[in-house]
Amino acid sequence: MAGEMKKYWKRDYAATGLATILGIAGCVKPLVPGLHAGESRRVRDALFEQNQVLHIEIEIPEPGIERLRQYRWQWNSEEAQERPKVKVVVREGTETFKDVSLHLKGAAGSFRSIDDKPAMTLNFDRHVRGQKFHGLDKLSLNNSVQDPTLCNERLARQLFLEAGVPVPRATHARVTLNGRSLGLYVLVEGYNRRFLRGHFEDDSGNLYDGGFVRDIEGPMAVNSGELPEDQSDVEGLNEALQLSNLVEREERLRELLDLDRFLNHLALDVILVNWDGYHLNRNNFRVFSDRSRAKLVFMPHGLDQLLENPEGPIFPNYQGRVTQAVMAIPAMQEAYFERLQILVNDLFDVPRIHERIDGIAEVIRRDLMLNDPSAISKYLDRVGSLKDKVVQRYEILQRQLDGPSKVPEFDPAGTVRLTEWAPDRFFGKPKLETGEHEGHQALTLTTEEGTSVGRWQTSVWLEAGDYELAGLVKIDGVEAGRGDPRGGVALWTSVRRIRERQTGSQDWATQQVKFTVRQPFQEVQLFCEYRATQGTAWVDAQSLQLKRSPTASRP
Numbered sequence: 293m294a295g296e297m298k299k300y301w302k303r304d305y306a307a308t309g310l311a312t313i314l315g316i317a318g319c320v321k322p323l324v325p326g327l328h329a330g331e332s333r334r335v336r337d338a339l340f341e342q343n344q345v346l347h348i349e350i351e352i353p354e355p356g357i358e359r360l361r362q363y364r365w366q367w368n369s370e371e372a373q374e375r376p377k378v379k380v381v382v383r384e385g386t387e388t389f390k391d392v393s394l395h396l397k398g399a400a401g402s403f404r405s406i407d408d409k410p411a412m413t414l415n416f417d418r419h420v421r422g423q424k425f426h427g428l429d430k431l432s433l434n435n436s437v438q439d440p441t442l443c444n445e446r447l448a449r450q451l452f453l454e455a456g457v458p459v460p461r462a463t464h465a466r467v468t469l470n471g472r473s474l475g476l477y478v479l480v481e482g483y484n485r486r487f488l489r490g491h492f493e494d495d496s497g498n499l500y501d502g503g504f505v506r507d508i509e510g511p512m513a514v515n516s517g518e519l520p521e522d523q524s525d526v527e528g529l530n531e532a533l534q535l536s537n538l539v540e541r542e543e544r545l546r547e548l549l550d551l552d553r554f555l556n557h558l559a560l561d562v563i564l565v566n567w568d569g570y571h572l573n574r575n576n577f578r579v580f581s582d583r584s585r586a587k588l589v590f591m592p593h594g595l596d597q598l599l600e601n602p603e604g605p606i607f608p609n610y611q612g613r614v615t616q617a618v619m620a621i622p623a624m625q626e627a628y629f630e631r632l633q634i635l636v637n638d639l640f641d642v643p644r645i646h647e648r649i650d651g652i653a654e655v656i657r658r659d660l661m662l663n664d665p666s667a668i669s670k671y672l673d674r675v676g677s678l679k680d681k682v683v684q685r686y687e688i689l690q691r692q693l694d695g696p697s698k699v700p701e702f703d704p705a706g707t708v709r710l711t712e713w714a715p716d717r718f719f720g721k722p723k724l725e726t727g728e729h730e731g732h733q734a735l736t737l738t739t740e741e742g743t744s745v746g747r748w749q750t751s752v753w754l755e756a757g758d759y760e761l762a763g764l765v766k767i768d769g770v771e772a773g774r775g776d777p778r779g780g781v782a783l784w785t786s787v788r789r790i791r792e793r794q795t796g797s798q799d800w801a802t803q804q805v806k807f808t809v810r811q812p813f814q815e816v817q818l819f820c821e822y823r824a825t826q827g828t829a830w831v832d833a834q835s836l837q838l839k840r841s842p843t844a845s846r847p
Contacts, residue, residue: 336426428481710838739825
């Protein structure tokens with residue numbers, strides 16, 4: 293099985309192309325398919341295609357301000373306290389909108405009080421039937437306090453739409469509240485039936501709100517839908533997740549879940565390192581019950597915190613229950629890897645992404661030139677940092693995507709010799725040399741002066757499974773620093789920290805460390821480490837080997 297998997301993962305999917313996977317997913321429609329074409333649709337499109345910042349004035353009567361002041365987001369606050377809604381007046385250009393419903397939005401990271409820079413949701417037709425703002429009946433004004441570039445939301449949403457994953461679009465606005473300038477916001481179209489009509493043939497199904505750091509267990513909040521009490525589709529999905537037979541689970545998931553879009557959603561979350569989405573944090577997501585196909589569709593919500601860790605793995609620790617259940621199926625791991633490779637090559641092209649970031653930033657720069665020119669230099673520095681992270685992420689992705697082709701060939705006994713060791717003088721004045729010692733070709737580790745940390749290291753790509761790193765080690769007079777619990781000599785790996793270290797003196801003896809790779813493929817760092825104030829250690833370079841257990845531990 294391992295050999296077949298390895299052969300599969302080495303296939304080149306880059307030639308498959310984005311159009312092919314979108315065809316598989318049934319997502320070859322344009323960004324907003326236009327199932328309900330008309331003037332309102334054209335007005336909405338124009339709003340999100342323009343390259344200028346809207347200027348929005350909001351007026352809230354004092355009783356409304358006082359009511360909003362009473363609200364503070366807290367853990368589980370959606371259960372304990374409903375977000376208060378107040379009537380406001382909204383002005384934009386020559387247009388005035390009366391009796392608009394407003395409530396504060398945001399959670400742990402983005403919530404701000406009404407006297408600060410609040411994130412807000414505006415509902416234009418709650419009290420005035422048919423009232424729309426640029427063709428929208430609902431929109432959010434995101435304060436972007438966690439994204440000072442104001443680029444992430446717009447960039448990510450464009451990419452998700454191009455990958456066939458429905459998501460509301462974004463633009464920018466400068467907001468004034470009762471004459472007080474709040475600065476720049478990201479304006480996002482609302483998640484409601486009007487949005488659903490642009491992406492699905494039947495918009496009558498339930499639109500489920502995942503809430504704050506919650507999964508799909510139990511009754512879910514419903515934003516729209518004709519039968520909010522009927523959540524049998526979600527109940528069925530929860531039952532499918534518990535099927536221990538992976539063949540049966542896959543068959544059931546294919547019946548209930550839009551797996552193609554789900555995998556594209558997952559792949560883009562990983563590419564963009566969207567740590568606060570469903571797959572990596574069980575947060576910021578919506579699920580739509582598409583009645584026309586009898587499938588559940590997962591969609592991203594907040595997309596402001598991206599690329600904070602450009603070195604994130606392509607097989608991360610999944611937090612969403614659905615993601616865990618899907619990615620435990622070997623065929624889904626393979627399909628995900630295919631999507632990841634195609635989306636990186638076809639969508640995450642560095643010059644193309646940089647061009648988009650520059651386009652978004654230019655709109656913001658022009659606004660700052662008119663309204664806050666002193667902020668331009670700092671803003672452009674932040675944009676430059678984002679572009680640097682795009683380059684770093686692309687390079688990391690390419691290295692990781694190439695990893696499966698670098699998995700070593702184990703011999704019939706399940707072992708492979710490790711020969712390419714490099715010195716790493718981590719701290720102090722360690723002395724690392726190679727040469728013969730007592731008939732052994734040795735990697736030598738000692739200190740020239742005082743407490744030092746030095747190590748010989750290598751890295752290897754491995755499939756999921758159980759492994760043992762072993763080698764012959766001799767030590768002479770090794771002493772750890774006083775009070776240092778990690779002092780001594782040891783073999784260890786990046787997926788299994790050291791539990792036991794050797795000090796003192798000992799003739800040649802085998803050291804070993806067992807560890808488990810739980811991801812389908814992972815790059816693992818291996819170390820022969822010396823951490824001491826005096827003494828010497830020798831490692832027989834020809835004895836260092838990696839052994840794979842005959843029974844693999846599949847994730």
